[in-house]
Amino acid sequence: MKLKTHTLGCKVNQYETEYLREGLQSIGYADAVGGEAADLCIVNTCTVTGEGDSKSRQVIRRMARENPAAKIVVMGCYATRAPDEIKALPGVTEVLTDKRELPDLLGRFGVTDVPTGISGFGSRHRAYVKVQDGCLLRCSFCIIPHVRPQLTSRPMEHIVDEVRRLVDGGYREVVLTGIHLGHYGVDFNRLKPKSEWTRLAHLLVELAELPGDFRVRLSSIEATEVTRELLDVMASYPQRICPHLHISMQSGSDSVLRRMRRRWGSQRFVDRCGMFKERLDRPAITTDIIVGFPGETEQEFRETIEVSREVGFSKIHIFPFSARRGTPAATLPDQLPKPLKQERVHRLAEVEAELRDEYFASLAGMQLKVLVESRMEGDASFVGTSCRYAPVELQTIPDNEGQFVDVTAGDVAEGRILAREAVMHASSACSPI
Template sequence: MSDRPAVWFYTFGCKANQYDTERIRQELELRGAETAPDADAADVAVINTCTVTNQADANARHLVRRLRRRHPDLRIIVAGCSTAFREADYRALQALEEVDGVVPGHDPAAVARELPGLAEPDPAAAGTPLGRNARGTRAWLKIQDGCDRKCSFCATRIARGVSVSRPPEEVVAEAVILARVHPELVITGIHIGHYGRDLEPAITLAGLCERLLERVPARLRLSSIEATEIDDRLVDLLAESGGRLAPHLHVPLQSGSDRVLRLMRRWHTREAYRSRVLAISERAGPLGLGADIIVGFPGEGQEEFAETRALVEELPFSYLHVFPYSVRDGTAAATLPGRVRGDVAAARSRALRELAFRKGREYEATRVGEMADIVVEGRDDRVLGVTGDYLKVGLSGRAAPGDRFSAVLGGRAGTLVAEVPTTSLTAAAAASGRG
């Protein structure tokens, strides 16, 4: 291995994991490492794992074995949620002959210690956020980690621990730097609705967003957040910020049946979720609205699934993420009776995905002829627009990744288009506050 090892990173799982990978990359670069574009050009591979399902763990092990077969001299380091969930999982990864090092959790300094010969970082630079993934339109802005809830199906909560919030001044400082090269920042974490409760003085997520809107010229987008934890001030910001806080919410539902929600140990009821989503949509529309739903959870019969489907029909979703239940060893749900056959869960998934597709097209149809705030994503000449309410838009005219502009949406549902103005608000212009 050279004095400046080339490191390739691979991330499984959520936006919080993607953020953690970027922080690891930053730490290694501060210590003299280089980032490799692919495994072929790397001396070291760092794999950030996800433990949300047994299959996620299996996928990481499969990648490790494939890398070793193709790159016998590659040093392979494994980190992430799979290494922190259970001692048995940590030991199992250590026992893999293909693995050279296992780091519990996501500690960048601990990963660095697995690479012999790296320098100590410059104290003046340590902890300073870098403009990460400068080629990308979006950057992840992680505001907290961990979760205080106890959903019966969730292994991530166990792996990540209790909710811990970052100080608001630290978050804002990082956001200011990221906005220099990214026209959109995605506010992420494991349970962002609990942001600030553990700080002194306490601050809400809405309070943090207000500070970010005052200081950061980029468009802000919330990642997954519980519907019942969206307070009125946050709704006001969605409605009144002129698109700077993107009018888009992803609000996990998981089930529309109170019986199943109790088995899941969710804290909201069907009616509490329904009434809050309707109130938010009325205040902040037009609003891109998504949700996670688990079908085939132990104890979900035809009646419970029908309740879920009826709720999806009623609420103004523009898309859904639908998952058949997958057992995760070590969680409370793994011991529940009433397992649903795989073919039944698959059929329910298809039914909800078809419903979500139809509702998505219906929402897109309502947006034709209306103005949208558009950020350009992609590479080189393969670009598309993403609206604040999270619609994909074809572009007529020349545009580059990172450009940002307002335009009337044309075309039709399924093939929305927007005309690029002769002068668009680029990432550089956004960073300087122009436009």
């Protein structure tokens, strides 16, 4: 039996596809390769933007065309939001509208020993581990709380066992991910006294204590969840936890943040980033910013640039505002024209490149632990990702791929740090020398 999968969207989606893939492989399914037709196709969809919906439909139609005898199962946020639209597409035999039913789906296909997690992540050198699902926030631009509203945290013992399997399987970086990662444990805590609450920081301690040569990285987190408790754990395990946080800002303008229905103003965001930088040595801070939100004035856009400079982001994921049907922001007045949004995207990208290079230059002379990931196209050099999420170019031997090397950070060129020296990984620390 042959299987094809296609995933659109976030790290959580990628994890959930891998979970199904492993379960189906346990009863004899194998990946279709080359031009092989599949017996079963799974499409994991995204609905963050209208473009995500469109791409999802395109993939489903292509799967039906190329695999005419296959059953096509569609899941993901678009499937949850518009199941009838999905059912009307060619070849679709089942639409899964609730990700909590993934074990039941495996059972319907004949998996009797339903897994509690994954053991691998394809050919990647880092593995994503979903620890939480659901979001209760109501940001005016976001559709996700409407399609993933139930807060659900995975049992800590399942996560610890899963990470142990991944490390034993050779994965050197584990990225903890969720729809609202900082709310890990909230559903556990509702009926407990505060002294017995389970938080993300507690999970990190359990993972950091596992044996093996690996590191843990956190994916996106909200500024209010950058707590002293979390930072204390990160500082206590520099050999395990990457000194990097992706803290979603969206805008640096207080008036825009209010229209976005975010939970804090720009100063609180700056203060939390400052607390992070005080607690750890030269940590990396990356973020998301939406440009051209309805009514955004030139002054409000400049405020975003000013806050970006004040924080000193090492990377900014820049998104021109896209009106999402079903969200309050889609009906706000003063929708900005596309050329103006693109012009502001370009200006912010220039600032991002400047801030990135400044941060990378600040690491000169520091020892960085780099996960070697791939050979550079047309070059003998390799590129990897450092503990501080900076891409690093280095000369090394091919059998180092997928392993750690210790490098001394040198010059910055073309958005990468050039390794001044590199040796096979011996120590676990990611610290100055």
